[in-house]
Amino acid sequence: MTDLAKAYTPHDVEGAIYERWLAADVFAPDGSGSTADPDLPPFTIIQPPPNITGSLHLGHAQRTAVEDLMIRHARMRGHRALFLPGLDHASIAAQFVLDGILATEGESRESLGRDRYLERMREFVATTREVMLGQQRRVGGSFDWSRLRYTMDEGSATAVRVAFERLYRADLAYRTEALVNWCPGCRTSVSDLEVVGTPETGTLWSVRYHVIDPATGRPSPGETITIATTRPETILGDTAVAVHPDDPRYTSLVGRLVRIPFAERDVPIIADDVVDPAFGTGAVKITPAHDHDDHETGLRHGLAAPTILADDGSVAGTGTRYDGMDRFEARAAIVADVEAAGDLVAAVPHEMVIGRCQRSNDIVEPRLKTQWFIRTTPLAQRALEATRSGRTRILPERFEKTWEHWLTDIRDWNVSRQLWWGHRIPAWYCPDGHVTVSSEEAGPDACAVCGRAAVELQQDPDIFDTWFSSGLWPFSTLGWPDDTADYRTYYPTSVMETGYDIIFFWVARMMMLGLQLTDREPFHTVYLSGLIRDPLGQKMSKTKGNVVDPLGVIDEAGADALRFALIHGATPGNDQRFGPAKLEHARNFANKLWNATRFVVGARPATIPEGAERRLPDAHHLGPAERWLMSRAAATTKAVDAAMASYAFGEVTRLVYEAIWNEYCDWGLEFAKVRLADERLGQEEREATWWTLVEVLDTYLRLLHPVMPFVTEALWAALPHRVTDPDLLIVARWPGVGEADLLVERDVTLLIDLVGEIRNARASARLPASDWLETLLYVPVELGPTFEALRPAIERLARARPLQRELTPEALGAAARPGDLTVIVAGGQIEAAVRPKTTDDDAGALERDRLTRDLSEAEGWLSAARERLANESFVSRAPAAVVDAARAREAELTDQVEKLRDRLER
RNA sequence: GGGCGAUUAGCUCAGCGGUUAGAGCGCACGGUUCACAUCCGUGAAGUCACUGGUUCGAAUCCAGUAUCGCCCACCA
Numbered sequence: 003m004t005d006l007a008k009a010y011t012p013h014d015v016e017g018a019i020y021e022r023w024l025a026a027d028v029f030a031p032d033g034s035g036s037t038a039d040p041d042l043p044p045f046t047i048i049q050p051p052p053n054i055t056g057s058l059h060l061g062h063a064q065r066t067a068v069e070d071l072m073i074r075h076a077r078m079r080g081h082r083a084l085f086l087p088g089l090d091h092a093s094i095a096a097q098f099v100l101d102g103i104l105a106t107e108g109e110s111r112e113s114l115g116r117d118r119y120l121e122r123m124r125e126f127v128a129t130t131r132e133v134m135l136g137q138q139r140r141v142g143g144s145f146d147w148s149r150l151r152y153t154m155d156e157g158s159a160t161a162v163r164v165a166f167e168r169l170y171r172a173d174l175a176y177r178t179e180a181l182v183n184w185c186p187g188c189r190t191s192v193s194d195l196e197v198v199g200t201p202e203t204g205t206l207w208s209v210r211y212h213v214i215d216p217a218t219g220r221p222s223p224g225e226t227i228t229i230a231t232t233r234p235e236t237i238l239g240d241t242a243v244a245v246h247p248d249d250p251r252y253t254s255l256v257g258r259l260v261r262i263p264f265a266e267r268d269v270p271i272i273a274d275d276v277v278d279p280a281f282g283t284g285a286v287k288i289t290p291a292h293d294h295d296d297h298e299t300g301l302r303h304g305l306a307a308p309t310i311l312a313d314d315g316s317v318a319g320t321g322t323r324y325d326g327m328d329r330f331e332a333r334a335a336i337v338a339d340v341e342a343a344g345d346l347v348a349a350v351p352h353e354m355v356i357g358r359c360q361r362s363n364d365i366v367e368p369r370l371k372t373q374w375f376i377r378t379t380p381l382a383q384r385a386l387e388a389t390r391s392g393r394t395r396i397l398p399e400r401f402e403k404t405w406e407h408w409l410t411d412i413r414d415w416n417v418s419r420q421l422w423w424g425h426r427i428p429a430w431y432c433p434d435g436h437v438t439v440s441s442e443e444a445g446p447d448a449c450a451v452c453g454r455a456a457v458e459l460q461q462d463p464d465i466f467d468t469w470f471s472s473g474l475w476p477f478s479t480l481g482w483p484d485d486t487a488d489y490r491t492y493y494p495t496s497v498m499e500t501g502y503d504i505i506f507f508w509v510a511r512m513m514m515l516g517l518q519l520t521d522r523e524p525f526h527t528v529y530l531s532g533l534i535r536d537p538l539g540q541k542m543s544k545t546k547g548n549v550v551d552p553l554g555v556i557d558e559a560g561a562d563a564l565r566f567a568l569i570h571g572a573t574p575g576n577d578q579r580f581g582p583a584k585l586e587h588a589r590n591f592a593n594k595l596w597n598a599t600r601f602v603v604g605a606r607p608a609t610i611p612e613g614a615e616r617r618l619p620d621a622h623h624l625g626p627a628e629r630w631l632m633s634r635a636a637a638t639t640k641a642v643d644a645a646m647a648s649y650a651f652g653e654v655t656r657l658v659y660e661a662i663w664n665e666y667c668d669w670g671l672e673f674a675k676v677r678l679a680d681e682r683l684g685q686e687e688r689e690a691t692w693w694t695l696v697e698v699l700d701t702y703l704r705l706l707h708p709v710m711p712f713v714t715e716a717l718w719a720a721l722p723h724r725v726t727d728p729d730l731l732i733v734a735r736w737p738g739v740g741e742a743d744l745l746v747e748r749d750v751t752l753l754i755d756l757v758g759e760i761r762n763a764r765a766s767a768r769l770p771a772s773d774w775l776e777t778l779l780y781v782p783v784e785l786g787p788t789f790e791a792l793r794p795a796i797e798r799l800a801r802a803r804p805l806q807r808e809l810t811p812e813a814l815g816a817a818a819r820p821g822d823l824t825v826i827v828a829g830g831q832i833e834a835a836v837r838p839k840t841t842d843d844d845a846g847a848l849e850r851d852r853l854t855r856d857l858s859e860a861e862g863w864l865s866a867a868r869e870r871l872a873n874e875s876f877v878s879r880a881p882a883a884v885v886d887a888a889r890a891r892e893a894e895l896t897d898q899v900e901k902l903r904d905r906l907e908r
Numbered sequence: 909g910g911g912c913g914a915u916u917a918g919c920u921c922a923g924c925g926g927u928u929a930g931a932g933c934g935c936a937c938g939g940u941u942c943a944c945a946u947c948c949g950u951g952a953a954g955u956c957a958c959u960g961g962u963u964c965g966a967a968u969c970c971a972g973u974a975u976c977g978c979c980c981a982c983c984a
Contacts, residue, residue, distance in 0.1 A: 006943090009944090009946090010944090010946080199980090199981080206984080229984085230984060231984060232984065233984085244984095276982090276983085276984095277983090277984085278983060278984085281983060281984065282983095282984065285984095286983090286984050287984075288984095289984095293982080293984075294982045295982050295983075295984075296982095296984085297982095298982085352984095354983095354984090355981090368982095400912065400913075401912090403911070403912070404911075404912070404979070404980080407910090407911065407912095407979095407980070408979095408980075411980085411981090502978095502979095503978095503979095505979095506979095506980095537919095537920085539920095539977090570921095570922095570932090571920080571921050571922060571931085571932080572921090572922095573921095573922080575913085576913080576914085576921095577913095577914095577977090577978090578920090578921080579920065579921090581920080583919090583920070583932075583933050583934090584920075584921095584932080584933085586932095586933085586946075587931095587932055587933070589946065590932095590944095590946045590947090591946095592946090593944070593946045593947090594943090594944065594946080594947085596943085596944080596946095597943040597944035597946090597947085598943060598944080599943080600943050600944080601943030601944080602943080603943095604943075605943085652921090652922070653922080653923090656922070656931075659931090659932095660931085667943085667944090668948090671943075675942095675943095758949095758950090761949060761950065762949095762950060762951085764949095764950085765937080765938070765949070765950040765951075766950080766951085768937085768938085770938090770939095771938055771939050771949070771950090772939075772941080798941090801941095859928085860928095862928085863927090863928055866927095866928080867927075867928095870927090870964090870965085873964060873965090874964085875963095875964035875965090876964040876965070877964080878964075879963090879964040879965090880926075880964055880965070881926085883926095884926055884927080884964095884965090887926090887927060888926095888927065890927090891927055891928090895928095
């Protein structure tokens with residue numbers, strides 16, 4: 003049982019509660035503690051698996067908070083809610099981390115060799131994996147830990163092999179020599195997505211090539227063609243010079259040969275449309291093995307494509323003195339040599355976009371390699387159909403445009419990586435070059451083409467892009483390719499929540515692979531969160547040192563506060579800044595809730611025994627405040643349901659925050675305090691009041707639970723429960739929408755306004771806050787019963803006592819004295835005269851100031867309202883309800899102005 | 909070169925066709941009333957970036973402009 007005598011300390015509350023949930027086995031949808039209704043469809047979220055070598059950052063915490071919110075809501079609604087946790091082996095990222103550690107030990111990938119390196123990686127990963135999992139627990143994610151998965155576990159390995167084999171058989175995976183993005187720093191190819199275009203100022207060198215005299219086969223004196231290049235080292239790989247076919251400057255040279263410096267190779271001058279005559283010199287060197295455009299050009303013209311770079315980015319195989327130099331060293335040397343030869347025509351600064359490796363920041367070199375590719379166009383077509391048909395929805399909707407654009411122009415996906423940590427590509431090659439793809443764990447028995455024995459086959463040394471296994475995540479985690487019970491029950495999943503920054507990397511790949519391999523959309527909704535930024539709006543990064551550790555935040559303010567802060571005021575797809583102010587706001591809210599509950603529990607009338615079974619408040623004994631509370635709870639529940647249905651989670655927190663703080667605590671508890679202490683009331687009334695507080699608080703705890711699971715669970719335990727309630731809030735039912743009582747809402751709102759106006763009048767006149775002041779007041783007959791029921795509370799909240807009620811406005815006017823403060827609520831529906839203990843000129847002047855201010859304000863609104871109603875089109879075209887409301891408003895303002903004028907003239 | 913987003917109170921952000929545009933923080937003034945000073949009360953503070961248009965009515969819809977940010981793109 004939660005000890006409410008103590009002050010709220012999140013740390014004490016949270017640790018114990020997670021253990022209770024685990025012990026009760028409520029996380030698994032089929033766990034012993036589940037209260038799910040098997041007739042309802044299941045609700046599944048497969049969490050984007052965090053990197054196994056990483057540590058939790060705010061982005062992870064946000065992800066878990068949002069996903070867990072949806073999961074807990076679905077669970078309370080009675081769905082079998084599966085929140086499947088996982089870890090990603092993060093091939094290249096993990097190797098990057100481990101390589102850094104090895105470097106400090108004087109070791110390297112090469113020094114260890116593949117087997118020892120992988121052994122070392124497995125040890126490393128074994129130590130890091132628990133860190134991330136423990137952190138996910140602290141955030142409060144209600145994961146089904148019994149279904150924990152890992153992208154390098156056996157299930158994933160099988161899924162990867164089977165997926166690849168099926169793609170191969172469907173001719174959607176192919177092996178070919180192609181230009182790939184090579185990162186010399188990482189010694190692997192990377193996908194187009196991992197190349198980051200970086201604007202930089204380079205140099206555009208103009209170099210004179212010598213044209214060959216066909217008669218002598220030697221450079222013709224005086225005949226040259228000047229090419230422009232930003233990468234002079236690639237001269238060594240040139241196999242042509244291209245000009246535009248319609249460029250008159252070069253027409254005569256087309257078809258001639260030109261000598262490539264240093265390489266001493268004579269290559270043709272060709273004509274091709276790709277050349278822009280206006281750029282540079284209008285003549286382009288063609289290096290088919292190291293440039294995307296040139297590669298295409300080379301294919302069109304049947305050019306050779308010599309590779310001039312080694313894996314580490316050094317020049318190799320050119321037979322020149324540059325062999326062995328790093329590419330940038332070679333560049334400098336070549337420029338110097340060209341200049342020495344008198345062939346450097348110009349060198350001008352040039353703004354350009356350089357492709358850098360997302361991981362190592364090294365400059366990526368296009369390079370020819372024989373690798374595996376996924377044929378994406380047919381897959382993308384199906385993915386596009388999924389969103390176009392609405393079978394899968396992307397939120398916020400605007401990202402569908404980005405999605406469309408990318409999938410429409412998609413290029414084939416290079417999935418081979420020359421790394422070690424990851425899933426080995428299940429392709430074997432026989433000495434004759436035949437390819438055998440097999441999903442068998444032990445590999446094929448024989449070459450699929452020529453039947454050579456397995457011993458003669460060599461497996462491809464490469465591994466898959468880490469996103470290949472991630473792309474299978476929604477179904478590989480549920481047992482696919484086997485037709486398991488989990489797969490049948492929980493696939494397709496429901497919502498895929500992730501950051502918009504990996505929509506292509508991951509979401510698109512899951513969609514493409516999911517549709518191809520399972521024939522279903524892997525989820526019906528993609529919810530894209532924004533990124534978390536620091537208080538200055540900068541992206542959080544280790545190098546900037548502005549990364550916030552969620553665990554530190556949780557230690558300080560609690561996971562509930564962290565979750566609330568991350569969800570409150572955020573909208574999907576929009577970045578949000580995160581700082582101490584938001585966290586403090588959230589923690590204060592948790593504290594408020596704690597104290598409110600403490601009050602309710604402590605306010606139990608003595609006639610109700612401790613531990614009494616929950617009772618619905620007896621409708622006959624409810625006062626207006628109680629009915630108001632119940633009606634407001636119904637309205638809030640309805641609004642929260644609407645917000646949940648539209649994934650407006652920031653709106654959910656706003657609604658519940660306001661209902662709890664500004665309605666329940668500010669007014670509900672204050673009204674109740676008076677009524678619970680009112681000796682003139684019967685036992686039934688006092689009990690009904692208390693049961694109302696319990697009932698409404700119970701509703702709000704349920705509504706808030708998905709956002710702040712720990713504190714709500716702890717507090718709920720301190721409230722009496724219904725017989726049908728489970729032991730834990732996490733598996734309790736989401737509240738139904740109760741009945742609205744609009745009449746009582748209107749009346750109570752008026753009386754709340756009255757208290758506010760009296761307080762305002764007193765504060766404006768600078769009367770001591772603690773004074774009880776004699777007050778005369780007029781309340782219309784129809785409001786009478788409500789007023790009388792709340793009179794003791796109004797007296798106390800307004801510190802207005804004695805409170806003398808007059809029967810008519812005229813009687814009030816006659817009884818009021820000069821010096822009394824004038825209070826007019828809602829155009830005079832309620833009026834009051836508050837009598838200061840002493841009158842002085844200062845107070846009188848302040849009072850006149852206030853009334854004058856009120857008057858001019860009211861006059862402004864009134865003239866606006868009249869203008870509006872004077873507009874013929876408004877009256878005839880606007881909906882009747884709007885016009886009626888405007889008329890009522892005008893009438894009210896007219897009264898207000900009249901009364902204020904009257905009062906000021908006296 | 910395309911595309912997207914943002915621009916609302918001093919700051920951080922909600923709101924995205926209907927009376928007087930909201931919150932938190934900050935600010936000013938006042939509070940030791942038995943849930944909470946992680947609190948309570950009162951208040952000040954905004955031509956909703958700009959220009960046009962649609963509409964009875966626009967912060968909200970449309971078009972354009974400006975500034976900032978992001979994504980995509982093979983011009984050497």
